[in-house]
Amino acid sequence: MIRDVIVIGAGLAGSGVATQLATQGWDVLLLERDHFPRHKVCGEFLSPEAQHSLQALGLYTRAAALSPSLISQARFVSRRGFVLQMPLPGCAWGVSRYALDAALATGAQQAGAELRTGVTVRSYQAVDGAFAVQTRDANGPAEVHARTVIAACGRHTQTGLPPETRSTAEQARYVGVKCHFEQVELPAQVELFMLPGGYVGINPIEGGRVNVCFLVSYATFAQAGKRVDTLLEAAAQWNPAFGQRLAHGHFLPETAAVVAPVDTYRPAAPWAGMACIGDTAAMIPPLCGDGMAMALRSAELCGPLAHDFLRGSLSLADWEACYRQRWFAEFSQRLHLGRLLQNWLNVPLFSDLLVGVGHLAPPLAQYLVQATRG
Ligand SMILES: Cc1cc2nc3c(=O)[nH]c(=O)nc-3n(C[C@H](O)[C@H](O)[C@H](O)COP(=O)(O)OP(=O)(O)OC[C@H]3O[C@@H](n4cnc5c(N)ncnc54)[C@H](O)[C@@H]3O)c2cc1C
Numbered sequence: 001m002i003r004d005v006i007v008i009g010a011g012l013a014g015s016g017v018a019t020q021l022a023t024q025g026w027d028v029l030l031l032e033r034d035h036f037p038r039h040k041v042c043g044e045f046l047s048p049e050a051q052h053s054l055q056a057l058g059l060y061t062r063a064a065a066l067s068p069s070l071i072s073q074a075r076f077v078s079r080r081g082f083v084l085q086m087p088l089p090g091c092a093w094g095v096s097r098y099a100l101d102a103a104l105a106t107g108a109q110q111a112g113a114e115l116r117t118g119v120t121v122r123s124y125q126a127v128d129g130a131f132a133v134q135t136r137d138a139n140g141p142a143e144v145h146a147r148t149v150i151a152a153c154g155r156h157t158q159t160g161l162p163p164e165t166r167s168t169a170e171q172a173r174y175v176g177v178k179c180h181f182e183q184v185e186l187p188a189q190v191e192l193f194m195l196p197g198g199y200v201g202i203n204p205i206e207g208g209r210v211n212v213c214f215l216v217s218y219a220t221f222a223q224a225g226k227r228v229d230t231l232l233e234a235a236a237q238w239n240p241a242f243g244q245r246l247a248h249g250h251f252l253p254e255t256a257a258v259v260a261p262v263d264t265y266r267p268a269a270p271w272a273g274m275a276c277i278g279d280t281a282a283m284i285p286p287l288c289g290d291g292m293a294m295a296l297r298s299a300e301l302c303g304p305l306a307h308d309f310l311r312g313s314l315s316l317a318d319w320e321a322c323y324r325q326r327w328f329a330e331f332s333q334r335l336h337l338g339r340l341l342q343n344w345l346n347v348p349l350f351s352d353l354l355v356g357v358g359h360l361a362p363p364l365a366q367y368l369v370q371a372t373r374g
Pocket of ligand 1: 008009010011013014034044045046047121122153155175176213277278286289290292295
């Protein structure tokens with residue numbers, strides 16, 4: 001049996017494009033390595049732009065039904081305790097990936113896609129104008145076939161994507177850590193606390209919980225004892241405002257997750273023998289809070305081109321050219337600026353300086369926030 005489309009990965013990008021194509025009547029197979037629900041390292045800050053894409057993909061109602069927390073302010077605390085507070089352009093959502101990813105994958109299923117979880121894609125080959133995709137699940141190896149394949153497998157390139165898409169810059173690699181807390185008093189805001197070799201963000205999510213998410217260097221993670229609880233303790237010492245915020249909170253160890261390496265400098269690759277969407281194409285530094293928006297928006301860009309290819313009105317070469325052109329036009333600038341911002345904020349003097357500039361010229365701070373998003 002030859003399916004119309006295989007989508008590798010049922011994160012936001014994969015579920016988004018699968019929903020779109022299944023709604024248009026295509027036979028979509030969505031393959032996911034994990035089982036839902038599952039905790040995933042993420043700041044769980046869903047920007048207003050991401051909400052627009054959820055609308056366009058037909059998944060907004062499903063996400064809104066999770067009762068996300070509303071976030072309207074950002075607060076930034078440098079290592080020396082300087083504080084910058086500003087309104088966000090639009091109202092963001094705080095929602096756990098535990099709930100969101102499961103809801104969107106169910107959305108794709110209800111649109112008509114077949115979702116198979118616990119299935120890892122190991123490799124693929126182009127054969128006679130179609131694709132053979134090799135998988136492994138609890139029953140062992142298997143092979144599935146499709147007219148086209150879309151890679152939405154996140155920031156790792158374990159599906160045989162070209163190695164040149166990996167960054168070689170060791171200093172650009174980080175460890176991501178996240179966990180939830182209860183009983184933390186937090187206004188409707190996202191807070192960023194700078195640490196040596198990284199930062200930690202906090203924002204409210206659904207159910208009265210708070211998500212705590214670190215992005216730190218390997219050296220910082222090692223210095224803090226390489227455990228989530230010891231990292232929380234060390235961060236409270238390094239930035240006392242962070243410790244004060246969580247002082248009366250209750251840590252939920254079962255929600256903890258760690259991921260490495262997080263490589264935010266990998267060169268962009270929206271096409272690698274097939275369309276790549278979301279983090280598979282490129283990863284914006286998490287600091288910008290725009291990765292989920294980019295994942296959903298790239299699904300939104302890719303879906304109509306895949307549709308035209310499947311119905312025979314667009315060649316594969318034209319799909320590639322058109323998608324590349326739209327992808328770079330949309331994302332190049334924010335990726336570039338996001339990487340610059342991440343570099344600057346890692347230098348304590350710069351982060352203090354940025355806070356100062358933000359106080360003196362609030363429109364400039366607003367511009368920086370806006371320019372790292374769509
Ligand atoms: C520390 C950190 C904090 C962040 N904070 C934020 C934030 O606050 N706001 C924001 O917007 N973004 C944030 N991001 C970025 C955001 O998490 C990503 O941009 C987003 O998850 C990308 O979605 P995706 O669908 O491309 O990939 P993913 O969400 O990673 O989904 C990929 C899916 O593919 C599956 N998969 C992988 N390999 C295979 C395989 N071989 N076979 C089958 N399935 C496979 C995975 O299990 C996964 O479910 C953060 C990232 C990090 C690391």
